[in-house]
Amino acid sequence: MTFSPELEAKLTKLVNSYPAGRLKSALIPMLMFTQDEVGSITPELVKEIANRLKITPVQVDEVVTYYSMLHKKPMGKYHIQVCTNISCLLWDGDKLYEHARHKLGLGHKEVSADGQFSLEEVECMGACSWAPAIQVNYDFHHHVTPEKLDEIIDSLRKLH
Amino acid sequence: MLFNPPSPLEVKVLTVRFGLPNSASIDTFLANDGYKAFEKSLDMTQEQIIQEVKDSNLRGRGGAGFPTGMKWGFVPRQSPKPKYIVVNSDESEPGTCKDRVLIENDPHMLIEGCLIAAQAVGSKTGYIYIRGEYRYLIDVMDKAIGEAYARGYLGKNILGRGVDFDLYTHTGAGAYECGEESALLESLEGNRGQPRIRPPFPAVAGLYACPTVLNNVETFAAVPSILLMGGKAWADLGVAKAGGTKLTCLTGHFNRTGVYELPLGFPVEKMINEVGGGVRGGLKMKAFIPGGSSCPVLTGDEAWPLTMDYDSMAKAGTMLGSGGVVLMDENTDMVKAALRIMHFYQHESCGWCIPCREGTTWLKKLLTRLDRGMGTEKDIDLVGDVSKNMMGRTFCPLGDAAALPTESIVRKFRHEFEAKIAKTQISMAGVASPFVVV
């Protein structure tokens, strides 16, 4: 598989971050960074990473299935993650999630037919003092109201 | 970049540079005492550095509150193996959002803390394990690390003093359990985040089975100020056996939520009413969690007279934890709160040991049933029993973390569980068959 030059540079730096003989340490960051470019952890990607890190595809797979941010199917271009954990719940995070479900017409971990949006109800993401919080891909939005959520989604829709 | 305006009641030690223009840049850092503590440490012996940290009464800020100087003292410095510094920036305990603020506003303070720890134990390599959701912080940290290399504060022969130290970021990929120290090390080695049996503790056999200093972000970040002020003066900021200040995250029903730096021993009442601006809407406080959702829950009446420190919280049957305060007003549905908390632990249980894997699954089912008003009195007892039976019987502390809040909520707010049952029993009058749900 070929990756963009920027990603290759990042991966080279990554594999040089660990002591000799400890190449496997690069596995999780490598999965995260490549997933961002490829869109999901495809069987081809699993093989590629296994080759690069000199481990078996099964060793890669057992890690992929453990971590919630690694997925085998592509999420939407804009992955909307709504936190409903305790601090967000106290600021109506659960209602915000319901609102997002209706607005997007999607359920937990579902992707829209055009591949633009996906929705996930997530656990605490370290934004508790600015609840309720959401993440769109890696971007945080704090103190999100249903109106603000509509605006965010509408402006992303307009990009197309 | 500040998330909330500071409070005049804060004691700014770790957050002094917050709010300065470009506070994350090395220039701002160097212009404001940055790397001075590290330079000081270059003229100290390892024993002196560790003693200073011991004198400061700094206790781990990740949740367990273990004395940091003592932990560093456990590292076998004579061992021929390499020694590692590992920063726990997994920050996933619900209610906690302080490490994020520290890294975003002052990443060099963390680098300096790592450098000093490395000096104390003779380490040449460090890793900062940052949770995957904090991707932008990896960029902030990488940029700061790049600046430190460029200015000679990292790399080979640092400041011409013959010291070598390399520091790297490492991303997680979404797993609360990877905040647990031994699971974190597994993850850092490229494995599933399943915890290791201890002893040996990381200080003796951590990363790659080598001696490892593993601490929370805030713990490392506190070290430069300890060396600059002197351990004793730093200790005096807090209370006996718990020195310094603590970044406290006010979350839930406060008028002014936010992250504030408060000295240990700060009165709960003052924290709520003056720092946090009181309970939202002028309501009463029903429940209080001092430091993340793993702590036993206090009633409002229990919490008001306490102070924010380890001993005061322990005496009240709970823990200071990670600094993630959760305040619930009188309108909070405690059954729903208990269910949401259990939903989290069930999702995050790594599945390695049965009491935790099965316990959290069944507790979630029972609490779901009770929340829907379809439970029975017996279910309430069962929730209490199952949680009690999990405690102390799991491989790692996640099992306790799930059981402690649940058991305390059921014990202290039983009437709310009963009220939900009573309500549906009235509406279900005339329905013959008993309900079996989920």
Ligand SMILES: Cc1cc2nc3c(=O)[nH]c(=O)nc-3n(C[C@H](O)[C@H](O)[C@H](O)COP(=O)(O)O)c2cc1C
């Ligand atoms: C389930 C679980 C999750 C944890 N999550 C974190 C975390 O996100 N950040 C953290 O610093 N410590 C966390 N800890 C505590 C660590 O195991 C460890 O005690 C801590 O990082 C040590 O650093 P300290 O002494 O500086 O607190 C967690 C512990 C458990 C049992």
Ligand code: SF4
């Ligand atoms: S207590 Fe839970 S998280 Fe810890 S080892 Fe057992 S199953 Fe895994």
Ligand code: FES
């Ligand atoms: S509880 Fe939602 S971000 Fe922490």
